[in-house]
Amino acid sequence: MDVGKKKELYSLHSLLGFLAMGKTGGNPPVSAILTNSDGEVLGKAHTQGFGGNHAERELFASLEKNNPRNQINEQVNLSKERYIGSDGSKPNTPSVFSDSILSVSLEPCTHFGKTPPCRDLVLESKPKELLIGWKDPNPLVLSGDWKSYQENGIGVRLDPVLANTSLPYLQGFIKRMKTGFPWVWIKSATSKEGNFASSLFQKERVNGEEADLFLQMLRAKFDAIAVGPNTIYTDEPSLHFRITDSMIQNAGIPIRETELVPFFDAKTNLLSAISQWAKETVSIHLLEGEKYQPYHVFVLDPNRLPSETFWQKQRDLTDTFGKKLCVFFLLVASDPNGSKGIVLPDGLKNQMETLSSYPIFPLGKEDGGFFLKTLGNLGINTLLCEAGSFFPSFLQNSLTEEDSILEIRNDKKSLPDGIPFSYIEEPILSEFRIGSNSLFIRNPKRSL
Numbered sequence: 001m002d003v004g005k006k007k008e009l010y011s012l013h014s015l016l017g018f019l020a021m022g023k024t025g026g027n028p029p030v031s032a033i034l035t036n037s038d039g040e041v042l043g044k045a046h047t048q049g050f051g052g053n054h055a056e057r058e059l060f061a062s063l064e065k066n067n068p069r070n071q072i073n074e075q076v077n078l079s080k081e082r083y084i085g086s087d088g089s090k091p092n093t094p095s096v097f098s099d100s101i102l103s104v105s106l107e108p109c110t111h112f113g114k115t116p117p118c119r120d121l122v123l124e125s126k127p128k129e130l131l132i133g134w135k136d137p138n139p140l141v142l143s144g145d146w147k148s149y150q151e152n153g154i155g156v157r158l159d160p161v162l163a164n165t166s167l168p169y170l171q172g173f174i175k176r177m178k179t180g181f182p183w184v185w186i187k188s189a190t191s192k193e194g195n196f197a198s199s200l201f202q203k204e205r206v207n208g209e210e211a212d213l214f215l216q217m218l219r220a221k222f223d224a225i226a227v228g229p230n231t232i233y234t235d236e237p238s239l240h241f242r243i244t245d246s247m248i249q250n251a252g253i254p255i256r257e258t259e260l261v262p263f264f265d266a267k268t269n270l271l272s273a274i275s276q277w278a279k280e281t282v283s284i285h286l287l288e289g290e291k292y293q294p295y296h297v298f299v300l301d302p303n304r305l306p307s308e309t310f311w312q313k314q315r316d317l318t319d320t321f322g323k324k325l326c327v328f329f330l331l332v333a334s335d336p337n338g339s340k341g342i343v344l345p346d347g348l349k350n351q352m353e354t355l356s357s358y359p360i361f362p363l364g365k366e367d368g369g370f371f372l373k374t375l376g377n378l379g380i381n382t383l384l385c386e387a388g389s390f391f392p393s394f395l396q397n398s399l400t401e402e403d404s405i406l407e408i409r410n411d412k413k414s415l416p417d418g419i420p421f422s423y424i425e426e427p428i429l430s431e432f433r434i435g436s437n438s439l440f441i442r443n444p445k446r447s448l
Helices: 003-020 055-066 069-075 118-125 147-151 160-179 209-220 229-235 245-250 266-277 282-287 308-321 348-355 368-377 390-394
Strands: 031-036 041-046 100-106 129-134 155-158 183-190 195-197 224-227 295-300 326-331 361-363 382-386 404-410 428-434 437-442
Touching: 003 031, 003 041, 003 100, 003 160, 003 266, 031 055, 041 055, 055 100, 055 118, 100 160, 118 147, 129 160, 147 155, 160 183, 160 266, 183 195, 209 245, 209 266, 209 282, 209 428, 209 437, 224 229, 229 295, 229 390, 266 404, 266 428, 266 437, 308 348, 326 348, 326 368, 361 368
Parallel strands: 100 129, 129 155, 183 382, 183 404, 224 295, 224 382, 295 326, 326 361
Antiparallel strands: 031 041, 031 100, 404 437, 428 437
């Protein structure tokens, strides 16, 4: 496979991973591509919605549906006659894919879940070679047990470039499998002074509209969006993914200002992918908007609850998408024995239960780890915290360097006497520019 074909292969993996991310539930957003020896694409697919086909099974199913076997034979340059013995027998008849290369961003699964093991499907199809981006950290998978492939004449190797290409899409799943916590991003829009709100916490737009499309696409890539008590009370947010005509018309041109970043930097590479694919995939995301809807995670203060407007928004969204997307946490005080109780106004608890498939989780002010672990247990791989002052403090002891701080600073917005974002003094890892907005990626700071 020449250099040009390899570049096309990795670019296609990036696009497939991007399309999968945000709609696979607790499953990893895997990409799979089958090519012939010359690099011509025979089939491509990505993981479907939770409970649906994994990438490999979707790929071979689409090949069966769209390509009669004789056409596949022609594509991979096989001739059945050349395998017929002089006595007419066919003792060594290969698979029709035996001159092909299968590349997958994550090692094929080996266990029965909602679908059979993808390893068995690969063994049945018998490609010449299997290229893998990442080993599967899922403890249910027999990771690295590739003897069965080799015994069937399938070469197996890890591909570091494929690993780099697919990491931004798989980082959440990898982290959750290893730690039980989702991959966390804390995001805040700030003024040119680095302030996220006025001193009175008034509701007002901060980021420039040129970035709206890309920030909505970022929202679509996450399994859950979380907000804290002050944001809930002040903004009464909906948190759903949406794209409007004005977002498309006003979208700026993203420019990456930082040239050198670490090779395996998932956070910068995710923003790069959004910069590359957001406009190109708008129609797909609009068509499948329901599949890209994140969970709405609300951390509520029982002493400062939002108005009826907030609850009506969530009821309307539940009706629109036909599923309960809310997850509620309630800040409570611990009693001397360490137990926590939930106290809510009459009727409110019932209303919350109609909007969520989960119980209301009590949360102490030091329970950042419990908060993340709970979401991880719900199968949430990626979490975007739309921050003011709550999450930087609440999660500071629970974040790792894998997690990300995203500041969207609008050079045309001034809040001279406002409240500074907690991370504005942290070193900038990478920077993007969209119109009047500078997007800064930083590592989380850790308390000492």
